[in-house]
Amino acid sequence: MAGVTLKNVCKSYDSVQVINDVSLEIADGEFCVFVGPSGCGKSTLLRMIAGLEDITTGDMKIGGRRVNELAPSERNVSMVFQSYALYPHMDVAQNMAFGLKLAGVSKEDIQSRVAGIASMLQIDRFLKRKPRALSGGQRQRVAIGRALVRDPEVFLFDEPLSNLDAALRTQTRVEIARLHKEYAKASTIYVTHDQVEAMTLADKIVLLNTGADVAKYGSVAQIGSPLELYERPGSVFVAGFLGSPKMNFLDGTVDAVTAAGVQIKTRDGFLLRANVQAKDVAIGDKVQLGVRPEHVEHATTATGNNVMQRTIQWVEHLGDCTYAYLEGDRSVPMIVRLHASSRVAAGEVMSIHVPMGNAHVFREDGRALPRLWG
Numbered sequence: 001m002a003g004v005t006l007k008n009v010c011k012s013y014d015s016v017q018v019i020n021d022v023s024l025e026i027a028d029g030e031f032c033v034f035v036g037p038s039g040c041g042k043s044t045l046l047r048m049i050a051g052l053e054d055i056t057t058g059d060m061k062i063g064g065r066r067v068n069e070l071a072p073s074e075r076n077v078s079m080v081f082q083s084y085a086l087y088p089h090m091d092v093a094q095n096m097a098f099g100l101k102l103a104g105v106s107k108e109d110i111q112s113r114v115a116g117i118a119s120m121l122q123i124d125r126f127l128k129r130k131p132r133a134l135s136g137g138q139r140q141r142v143a144i145g146r147a148l149v150r151d152p153e154v155f156l157f158d159e160p161l162s163n164l165d166a167a168l169r170t171q172t173r174v175e176i177a178r179l180h181k182e183y184a185k186a187s188t189i190y191v192t193h194d195q196v197e198a199m200t201l202a203d204k205i206v207l208l209n210t211g212a213d214v215a216k217y218g219s220v221a222q223i224g225s226p227l228e229l230y231e232r233p234g235s236v237f238v239a240g241f242l243g244s245p246k247m248n249f250l251d252g253t254v255d256a257v258t259a260a261g262v263q264i265k266t267r268d269g270f271l272l273r274a275n276v277q278a279k280d281v282a283i284g285d286k287v288q289l290g291v292r293p294e295h296v297e298h299a300t301t302a303t304g305n306n307v308m309q310r311t312i313q314w315v316e317h318l319g320d321c322t323y324a325y326l327e328g329d330r331s332v333p334m335i336v337r338l339h340a341s342s343r344v345a346a347g348e349v350m351s352i353h354v355p356m357g358n359a360h361v362f363r364e365d366g367r368a369l370p371r372l373w374g
Contacts, residue, residue, distance in 0.1 A: 002063030002076070002153035003028050004049060004187055009058035011044060018044055021218040022058070024206060031180050031188045035198040036208035037241070041219060042191045043158055045208075049189060050079050050156050063153055078152035082159040084143045086131040092118070093127040096146045103150075113149045120179075121145050137168045144176070157190040161197065177201055195242050199226045207238055236366040239290050245337075247290045247360070251329045254278075254285045261372060262361060264289050267329060270308035274359035276369040281361075290360035293323065293335040298342065299351040306354045310334060314346050326350060 004026040011019035018041045026032045034042040047053040049060065051072035060067055067075050078099075086095050093114055100110045118124040121141045131139055140160060147155060157176070161169045177200070180188055192198055198205050207229060209221045221241075222234045233239035239247045252272070256263035261275040264287060272289055281287060299307045310326035313333055322342045328334035336352055344350060361369045 002187060003030075004032075004154060004189065005059075005061040005064075006049075007059045007061075009045075009048065009060060010056045011041070011048060011053065012056045017215065019048070019056075019219050020214050022220055024220070024223055026187050026189065026204070029187060031177075031190065031201060031203045032206060033198045033202035033204070034189065034191045034206050034208060035193065035195060035241075036221070037210050038193060040208040040210040041214075042193075042208050045219075046079075046156055046158055046189060046191045049154070050077055051075050075154075076152050077154040077156055078147035078150045079156040079158065080140075080143050080147050080160045082162055084131075084139045084163075086139060086142060086146075088131055091128050091130055092123060092134070092142050095131070095142055096149055099146065099150050110149075113151075114145075117145045117148045121148075121175075136164050137172060140164065140172060141175075144179070148179070151186075153186050155186050155188040157188070159191055159193065161192075161194075173197055173200065195244065199230070199242070202226055205229055207241060209237065213237065232368075232371060233290075233360065234368050236288060236290070236362045236368075239360060239362070239368070243292055245293050245323065245335045247292050248296070248334045249329065249332070249362075250289045250291075250334070252287055252289055254281050254283050254287055257281065257283060261356065262287075262369070264361065266308065268308075272306050272308065272354050272359065273356045274361050274369075275356045275372040276359075276361045277372060278369065280369060281363060286364045288362045289354075290362060291354050291358060293337040295355060295358035296334075296336045297353040297355065298336065298338055298344075299353040302351045304353070306356060306359075307351055308354070309349050309351050312344055312346050312348045312350050315344055324350060326352070 007023050009022045034045060036042050044053055048055055055068050062075055096114045097110045118127055123138060123141050126138060161172055164172060190201060205226055206223050207221045208219050209217055222229055222238045229238060229242050250266050252264040252266045254262055255265040255271060257278040261273055262278045263271055263273045265271055302309060313325045313327060316323040321340050322338040324336045324338055324344050325333040357373050
């Protein structure tokens with residue numbers, strides 16, 4: 001087993017900086033997910049760990065050993081690519097065994113490892129088939145099996161499910177989680193743009209910035225467990241990226257400050273309180289109040305604490321729940337998750353309650369005020 005350490009790691013292509021000042025620790029056996037929007041550098045960062053991209057500045061260690069100048073073959077890592085990267089002229093057994101043959105492993109040991117991993121992945125009956133005779137899900141299992149047979153210190157996954165359909169993606173995601181828990185002793189680093197994969201698989205999430213925030217704040221927007229990032233996002237970017245549907249944001253100004261939090265006046269005059277630390281804001285400051293669709297409540301009265309009204313623009317009935325899209329700020333609708341039996345309709349004025357304990361507040365620079373609960 002081996003942990004992975006990155007310290008002040010940067011990557012530039014000529015004058016373009018794509019990775020800026022990444023420092024993080026991935027413990028032995030930990031499942032770490034790199035997630036973020038397209039172009040944030042998550043695959044580049046993974047390839048740097050694999051040795052497929054050079055590090056411009058900074059230090060990288062695997063198992064306590066500095067690996068900046070080591071070739072990929074010397075790092076004892078194994079990578080599963082988005083494209084599977086199977087040899088079309090080789091059958092499944094030969095594809096899984098290829099890396100072991102190059103490493104000089106004995107024929108008997110190769111056969112034993114391939115048979116054991118193929119059985120675990122339920123592809124043992126396909127060992128004599130060529131990749132073209134396999135489905136997408138079966139090819140992905142072969143690619144994962146090829147990585148597992150090498151028994152590396154670190155597993156690297158580069159968006160391995162993006163080529164699968166929705167149902168197969170869910171099934172394979174569950175299998176990867178099971179494999180990590182039951183078999184893999186190695187640390188696992190997994191790249192995805194899919195927040196559902198990140199939330200369900202990760203012990204630790206590394207959410208990466210994009211655009212101007214990379215130069216301003218560094219590449220890492222926030223690191224933590226899935227629930228930490230969901231419940232305590234450190235910025236508007238983090239809050240808006242994690243969660244489906246995404247968090248609602250309302251423009252406002254600070255109307256009052258107390259030990260229990262802040263009171264915000266929305267653009268249409270409603271007063272909403274939030275249980276957050278108020279030491280970094282003052283009355284009159286421009287802020288954004290954030291609340292997730294699943295935390296907004298359909299109010300039975302038009303008056304009361306933290307109650308406001310907005311006109312319903314349209315309604316979606318999804319069977320297990322109903323989403324009401326209300327008039328929002330900045331031309332972005334405010335989404336409310338309702339019970340499946342709700343019978344609201346477009347054009348109605350809806351009263352909603354925003355619980356103080358589930359409200360987030362973000363300063364004008366986008367940084368979050370720490371929440372008081374928990």
